[in-house]
Amino acid sequence: MRSRRFESRDRRPLRREVLVAPLPELGLVAADGPRDPAPELVVENGVVTRLDGRAAEELDVIDRFLVAHGLDLEVAAEAMALDDAELARMLVDVDVPRTELVRLSRGLTPAKLSRVVGLLDPVELMLALKKLRARRAPANQAHVTNLKESPALLAADAAEAARRGFAEIETTVGVARYAPLNALALLVGSQTGRPGVMTQCAVEEKRNLELAIRGLVTYAETLSVYGTEPVFVDGDDTPWSKAFLGSAYASRGVKVRFTSGTGSEALMGHAQGHSMLYLEARCLAAVRAAGSQGVQNGSISCVALVLSVPGGTRAILAENALAAWLDLEVASGNDAIASHSEIRKTAKLMGQFLPGTDFVTSGYSVMPRHDNTFGGGNFDADDIDEWLTVQRDWRVDAGIEPVPEDEVLAVRGRAARAVQAVFEELALPAVSEDEVAAATVGYDSADMPDRDRAADVEAADDLLARGVCGLDVALALDRRGFGDVGEAVLSMQRQRVSADYLQTAAVIDAEGLVHSAVNDPNVYSGPGTGYRLEGERWELLQALPSVVAPAELVADSPDGPGHLVDTRRAAKGSDPAEVVVAVGPAFADGIRATINDLDHRDVVEAVCAGVRDGGGVPRLIRVPGVADVAFIGHVGARLSGSGVALGIQSKGTAVIHRADLEPLDNLELFGMSPLYSLESYRAMGLNAAGYALGHRVGPVPTALDNFARAKLIVRTTLLHARETAAVRPGEPPVEVELAAVETAPA
Amino acid sequence: MGTNFDATRDYPLGTRRPDLVFTPGGLALADVTLEALRQGRLEPADIRATSETLLLQAEVARAAGRAPLAESLERAAELATVPDDLVLAVYTALRPRRATRGQLGEWADRLEGHGAHRTARFVREAAEAYAERGLLADA
Numbered sequence: 060m061r062s063r064r065f066e067s068r069d070r071r072p073l074r075r076e077v078l079v080a081p082l083p084e085l086g087l088v089a090a091d092g093p094r095d096p097a098p099e100l101v102v103e104n105g106v107v108t109r110l111d112g113r114a115a116e117e118l119d120v121i122d123r124f125l126v127a128h129g130l131d132l133e134v135a136a137e138a139m140a141l142d143d144a145e146l147a148r149m150l151v152d153v154d155v156p157r158t159e160l161v162r163l164s165r166g167l168t169p170a171k172l173s174r175v176v177g178l179l180d181p182v183e184l185m186l187a188l189k190k191l192r193a194r195r196a197p198a199n200q201a202h203v204t205n206l207k208e209s210p211a212l213l214a215a216d217a218a219e220a221a222r223r224g225f226a227e228i229e230t231t232v233g234v235a236r237y238a239p240l241n242a243l244a245l246l247v248g249s250q251t252g253r254p255g256v257m258t259q260c261a262v263e264e265k266r267n268l269e270l271a272i273r274g275l276v277t278y279a280e281t282l283s284v285y286g287t288e289p290v291f292v293d294g295d296d297t298p299w300s301k302a303f304l305g306s307a308y309a310s311r312g313v314k315v316r317f318t319s320g321t322g323s324e325a326l327m328g329h330a331q332g333h334s335m336l337y338l339e340a341r342c343l344a345a346v347r348a349a350g351s352q353g354v355q356n357g358s359i360s361c362v363a364l365v366l367s368v369p370g371g372t373r374a375i376l377a378e379n380a381l382a383a384w385l386d387l388e389v390a391s392g393n394d395a396i397a398s399h400s401e402i403r404k405t406a407k408l409m410g411q412f413l414p415g416t417d418f419v420t421s422g423y424s425v426m427p428r429h430d431n432t433f434g435g436g437n438f439d440a441d442d443i444d445e446w447l448t449v450q451r452d453w454r455v456d457a458g459i460e461p462v463p464e465d466e467v468l469a470v471r472g473r474a475a476r477a478v479q480a481v482f483e484e485l486a487l488p489a490v491s492e493d494e495v496a497a498a499t500v501g502y503d504s505a506d507m508p509d510r511d512r513a514a515d516v517e518a519a520d521d522l523l524a525r526g527v528c529g530l531d532v533a534l535a536l537d538r539r540g541f542g543d544v545g546e547a548v549l550s551m552q553r554q555r556v557s558a559d560y561l562q563t564a565a566v567i568d569a570e571g572l573v574h575s576a577v578n579d580p581n582v583y584s585g586p587g588t589g590y591r592l593e594g595e596r597w598e599l600l601q602a603l604p605s606v607v608a609p610a611e612l613v614a615d616s617p618d619g620p621g622h623l624v625d626t627r628r629a630a631k632g633s634d635p636a637e638v639v640v641a642v643g644p645a646f647a648d649g650i651r652a653t654i655n656d657l658d659h660r661d662v663v664e665a666v667c668a669g670v671r672d673g674g675g676v677p678r679l680i681r682v683p684g685v686a687d688v689a690f691i692g693h694v695g696a697r698l699s700g701s702g703v704a705l706g707i708q709s710k711g712t713a714v715i716h717r718a719d720l721e722p723l724d725n726l727e728l729f730g731m732s733p734l735y736s737l738e739s740y741r742a743m744g745l746n747a748a749g750y751a752l753g754h755r756v757g758p759v760p761t762a763l764d765n766f767a768r769a770k771l772i773v774r775t776t777l778l779h780a781r782e783t784a785a786v787r788p789g790e791p792p793v794e795v796e797l798a799a800v801e802t803a804p805a
Numbered sequence: 806m807g808t809n810f811d812a813t814r815d816y817p818l819g820t821r822r823p824d825l826v827f828t829p830g831g832l833a834l835a836d837v838t839l840e841a842l843r844q845g846r847l848e849p850a851d852i853r854a855t856s857e858t859l860l861l862q863a864e865v866a867r868a869a870g871r872a873p874l875a876e877s878l879e880r881a882a883e884l885a886t887v888p889d890d891l892v893l894a895v896y897t898a899l900r901p902r903r904a905t906r907g908q909l910g911e912w913a914d915r916l917e918g919h920g921a922h923r924t925a926r927f928v929r930e931a932a933e934a935y936a937e938r939g940l941l942a943d944a
Contacts, residue, residue, distance in 0.1 A: 268889070296900055297900070300899035307896060310859065350877025529852060577816050
């Protein structure tokens with residue numbers, strides 16, 4: 060036997076993914092693994108003799124690297140002696156400065172770090188992350204790729220990303236040889252969108268270094284580390300080789316960020332029975348020891364595996380907080396697809412979105428996710444408005460700015476033209492007018508004309524062989540009338556000379572000023588301190604293109620006489636067949652139509668016709684003293700000869716009332732005004748007459764739309780405000796009649 | 806080393822102490838302009854940080870309490886004058902089981918030849934750890 064509700068839930072997107080019970084032997088446990096070692100650090104004569112359950116001779120290559128570069132033994136004795144719970148409390152105590160926590164972290168072993176951070180619940184982790192973030196203001200990183208590797212589209216997307224406020228933009232390649240062309244398109248597009256945006260092209264290290272040496276990219280985050288020796292070695296590296304590579308990048312002026320994340324060791328089959336969080340603590344300790352300024356972490360490409368086990372989302376937030384505690388810049392994941400479920404992936408996002416990280420995502424897909432060749436696109440082009448709205452809802456800066464459509468079109472078009480010009484100047488295969496046009500307005504790469512891809516890759520090889528570099532790009536732009544973009548590209552070259560962006564958590568503003576944890580550090584120390592979303596920035600993040608002025612939602616107050624004419628003060632009726640039709644203060648006057656755009660004259664006529672159909676006699680009364688539909692109806696009922704009335708608010712909400720009921724009770728309430736037609740109002744009149752004459756009455760069948768409120772509550776509020784403003788307190792009810800229909804002059 | 810350099814105050818160098826920043830060819834930072842580019846006075850080789858600049862950045866990192874980052878930048882300062890091919894060759898040799906202890910020692914010597922003493926020491930230190938963990942190539 061199956062429940063149809065269970066069957067319905069089985070069809071939800073969530074059920075496409077697998078949830079598993081923990082299996083610690085395989086590393087399928089988020090935190091607190093049964094085989095995670097107890098924190099341990101024994102130092103004899105200045106030499107580490109035991110580390111987290113291992114004697115000196117048992118230390119693996121990661122341990123040995125930590126001992127050599129990652130443990131400050133001057134702090135260690137003090138830090139390791141602190142109680143886990145005390146350290147955990149310090150992480151969330153706004154009176155314990157970040158600098159003090161960072162100092163202590165230098166003396167803590169991975170087992171201690173993971174155990175302490177593991178004591179925090181999700182909200183505590185968010186507070187810790189907010190407090191420990193390296194840079195004062197959060198930022199965001201974009202992914203820009205497409206299946207056709209179209210340069211015009213890459214440039215347009217990079218320009219839009221830059222214009223939307225992304226501080227870094229990352230591309231990659233489907234075909235490795237494309238790398239120089241994609242890096243070039245990204246550089247030109249990004250600097251067209253906003254000078255100072257940093258770019259990278261994620262490719263194999265040697266190729267990556269080459270692009271960096273040419274000044275075509277400014278940062279790299281491809282340096283992966285792992286938490287067990289076998290996985291590190293399977294990744295064809297050691298902590299020493301990775302640390303060397305990091306220095307090599309820095310020597311060529313490249314900002315370097317390492318990559319790690321929970322789940323990779325389990326996925327690669329060598330978790331050694333440890334929890335994901337413990338292994339990530341080992342990774343992060345190694346990243347810091349290697350001298351990286353930052354890390355891309357938060358499970359990254361293994362996120363779905365971590366989310367398959369209990370506590371996975373929390374463990375990912377814990378690893379972000381841990382990285383921040385270790386004084387690393389954090390690009391906090393949210394790039395790879397975490398879940399099929401919009402609810403689940405958004406819930407996961409909040410862990411980083413609300414506290415703010417140095418880069419809230421390590422790649423927001425500016426284009427539709429099917430064009431994301433990273434396999435990313437957790438949040439993509441179609442989600443931008445939701446992202447912006449959630450920022451506005453929480454009053455949180457998660458690094459993306461609203462931009463009006465015309466400005467987006469302008470910057471996309473200009474970037475496509477700029478890359479067209481650069482391709483021509485550098486004798487690369489031409490970018491056609493059709494490509495420029497399609498890149499400006501297109502949805503995805505399917506909208507782009509096909510290019511001769513063989514010619515493109517040959518040209519890419521040739522570009523490298525000719526030694527084309529960032530200076531050539533700046534000069535080409537300058538020659539072709541894109542002087543400002545040329546200046547921006549040159550400014551990025553100048554940044555390579557001063558190398559300021561090699562410091563922790565550096566981003567570059569539009570004026571070329573570097574903001575890093577050195578000159579713009581996070582100094583959050585409780586409410587009212589640190590980065591606050593306020594002033595111009597808050598004004599900007601509120602002003603979504605879809606926001607309307609309240610006045611636009613309701614028609615202006617009409618001029619001229621209303622549809623109803625007051626006749627005399629209303630007295631109690633005596634006709635037992637009488638049904639009073641009582642209307643609100645603004646009805647057919649200051650407001651002339653219901654929220655469903657039914658003209659009030661037609662509504663009154665429909666109601667009265669319904670009353671007559673039911674054998675009743677309608678009498679129209681205005682209740683000027685109240686705006687609430689229950690009281691309008693009840694006042695009407697007390698004046699009605701039958702004791703029954705139909706009350707109608709100007710927005711269309713109606714009630715059938717009877718004199719002997721309490722005001723807030725009723726016979727039938729019609730609260731779904733957006734759904735009512737004239738037929739509905741006629742049926743209400745018919746029923747009211749039925750009650751008046753003592754007939755058996757079945758309720759008027761009404762539809763239910765629970766979204767109507769969400770859709771119309773603002774208009775409802777505005778209409779009701781107008782009704783309320785029309786209230787004349789203490790003024791008695793008056794009889795009204797329909798005014799003669801004005802006929803337009805012939 | 807620049808005169809009167811204060812690692813706690815003079816960052817960012819590009820905006821606070823441009824007087825201390827030069828290209829490898831000796832151009833002042835302020836001379837890296839579009840005008841200079843148009844006149845052919847900028848070479849691709851000018852567009853990178855010098856060892857001196859990287860050492861200043863290492864000082865900034867150390868003053869900010871980031872010793873490992875400072876050490877990495879000091880290695881970078883040494884590698885700034887090491888040819889690309891040698892840098893890539895040393896990286897390859899440091900990968901697991903690529904080099905014998907003797908070969909790593911030779912690469913370290915090569916680095917010493919370019920004045921990269923810290924980095925050479927780093928390579929020798931790796932060789933010790935690799936020997937303990939079976940990460941050297943078979944001789």
